[in-house]
Structure formats: structure tokens, C-alpha cells
Amino acid sequence: MATLRLATRGSPLALRQTELVAEALREAHPGLDPEVVVVRTRGDRDTTSSLDRIGGQGVFVGEVEAAVGDGRADVAVHSAKDLPSTMPAHLVLAAVPPRADPRDGLVGCTLAGLPPGGLVATGSARRRAQLAYLRPDLVFADVRGNMARRVAVGEEAGGAAAVVVAVAAMERLGWRGRLTDVLDPLDVLPQAGQGAIAVQCRAEDDATRRLLAAIDDALSHRAVRAERAVLAALGGSCTVPVAAWAEADGGGGLRVHGLVASGDGRTLVRMTRSGDEPETVGAVVAQALLVDGGGAAIEGFGGAAAAAGREPPRVGP
Numbered sequence: 001m002a003t004l005r006l007a008t009r010g011s012p013l014a015l016r017q018t019e020l021v022a023e024a025l026r027e028a029h030p031g032l033d034p035e036v037v038v039v040r041t042r043g044d045r046d047t048t049s050s051l052d053r054i055g056g057q058g059v060f061v062g063e064v065e066a067a068v069g070d071g072r073a074d075v076a077v078h079s080a081k082d083l084p085s086t087m088p089a090h091l092v093l094a095a096v097p098p099r100a101d102p103r104d105g106l107v108g109c110t111l112a113g114l115p116p117g118g119l120v121a122t123g124s125a126r127r128r129a130q131l132a133y134l135r136p137d138l139v140f141a142d143v144r145g146n147m148a149r150r151v152a153v154g155e156e157a158g159g160a161a162a163v164v165v166a167v168a169a170m171e172r173l174g175w176r177g178r179l180t181d182v183l184d185p186l187d188v189l190p191q192a193g194q195g196a197i198a199v200q201c202r203a204e205d206d207a208t209r210r211l212l213a214a215i216d217d218a219l220s221h222r223a224v225r226a227e228r229a230v231l232a233a234l235g236g237s238c239t240v241p242v243a244a245w246a247e248a249d250g251g252g253g254l255r256v257h258g259l260v261a262s263g264d265g266r267t268l269v270r271m272t273r274s275g276d277e278p279e280t281v282g283a284v285v286a287q288a289l290l291v292d293g294g295g296a297a298i299e300g301f302g303g304a305a306a307a308a309g310r311e312p313p314r315v316g317p
Helices: 012-028 056-060 062-069 125-134 147-155 167-172 206-213 218-234 278-292
Strands: 002-008 032-038 075-079 091-095 104-107 119-121 139-141 162-166 197-202 242-248 254-261 268-275
Touching (some): 002 012, 002 062, 012 032, 012 147, 012 167, 012 197, 012 206, 062 075, 062 091, 062 197, 091 206, 091 218, 104 147, 104 167, 119 147, 125 139, 125 268, 147 167, 162 167, 197 206, 218 242, 218 254, 218 278, 242 278, 254 278, 268 278
Parallel strands (some): 002 075
Antiparallel strands (some): 075 197, 104 162, 242 254, 254 268
């Protein structure tokens, strides 16, 4: 029986996502024995500091990627939303299994039911900015930790009026029924890759790439590529809230929605463009946000603002 080592974080959600990948691989390749390799990341070790302070979403990724790079594992399994806009040259995004619900949800209260001045718990600048734009009266508190801890914050009496969570995470943990609201993606645009699982391997590992190709979903993979292209074309390291979501446009192409906002939600720019090639349409959306929508003027863009007048950059797959 052939063994394939899958590196992952050790949170219940990360382990569940890795088991979903393992199940798909077993079904596609009878006789294959996926083995889970748990890696403790900086984001897991520091559960009190805000993500922005300790390095952004990438703090959940680097050590898992390193396990594949140095040979401790063959495959890295991530929440696609945690991947930085660029990845190490020696790794490739080999598969994106069928995507789950990309939307955000609330636990504790509905959006319409939030009281004036209600306290909303979220560690995401993207979620804070969009909710503040919809409801300038809301107050926000940071929340970190695994899903059980975050959900508890929304369900505890006397705590936050609501906590914001990813619907896909709740579904994978069997907690969909604990959601009190699911937010329209055009009200609160999802994070790039939200709801998708990203499966990486070494670029030169042709055997593993062939194994992973069997669990890849073409539409989900194309959508994630387009969303990541939006982030990459915006500069990748900008500190302002950004969001991107791609959906099938009904004609074989993609409709890609993008957003940039100020941290307080007072300035918010949305743009939508359609196209066939994921990297191209993603870059076009970023250019529209920066130039057509004036997003380059938002404080915090830095290098992205300087690049706003140039042609959309070419972004590799």
C-alpha cells in the first residue's frame, strides 16, 4: 500500500479538511494510504495577538509548506484563504477539491437584528470594514482561537452580540445549525479562497501531482486562481482590507468581484469584471479597483498606489 504524507495544522477544522482530502484520495486511488503529519504553526502558538500584528494569514501556512519543502511530508493541505498571494517557487497548487460555501455567517444574532452599537467579534479587517460600512454604529472586538472558541463567543450570554465565521468551516465541523445568519456575498464579499481547500506539493514531484489531479475540481481551482490574482495584482502585502470572489458567469467564464476598503469602512470600492482566463480577469479587477474606483488613494496601499497607472501585471498560475 502506497503512503502519501499530508501536512496540516492541528486544529479540529484543519484536521477535518485534511481528512476530506484523504477520503477523496482513497476513493480516487484504491490502495493509497494517506498519512497525516501535524505541524504547529506560529498562528497556532500565538492565539492572542491579532493576525495583522503577527504577519497576516500567512502565519498559518509557512511551517506547513516547509514540511513539504524539506521532505517531512509530500503534500500540504490548507484553507485556501490562508495562502499568501504568492507561494514559494518550489511548490505548486496541485489541487482544489470542490469548494464549499464561500460566504460569511454570524453566530449569536442576525445582521438585521444587531442592536444599535452592538458588539461584533471578528479578527478580520475585511469583515470589520464591510460590516462598518453597512452599519457604522457597530463596535468591534478582536477574537482569535479555534472555531469552538470563536463560536462560543457568539453564543455566550452577556458577550458579543455576534461573532463572524466562515460558513464552510461551520459546515465541515457539523455546526451549520448554529449559524444565526448567512451574509450575502455582495454585502460582505468573501476573502479570496474562502470555502476552498488548497492542496500543494513540490513542483518537481510529478508522481504526487498526478495523484492530486484526480481530486481537483476545475471550476473551484479556476475561481481560486482568479481570486488570488486579484490579491497579487493589488500588491499582496497591502495593509488595507481586500476581498475577492469568483463565480461562474454562465457562459463558461468567470465573474470576479473585488473590493478594497479603508480600515474604518468609511471608504469602500467594489468592482466586478468577467473573463475567461483567471489570472487576466483577476488582474483586470485589481486595476479597476485601483484606477477606475480610486482605491489607490486609500491610505495603506503603498506600492500598489504607485503601480496604479500601469497596465495590469501578468500573474502566473
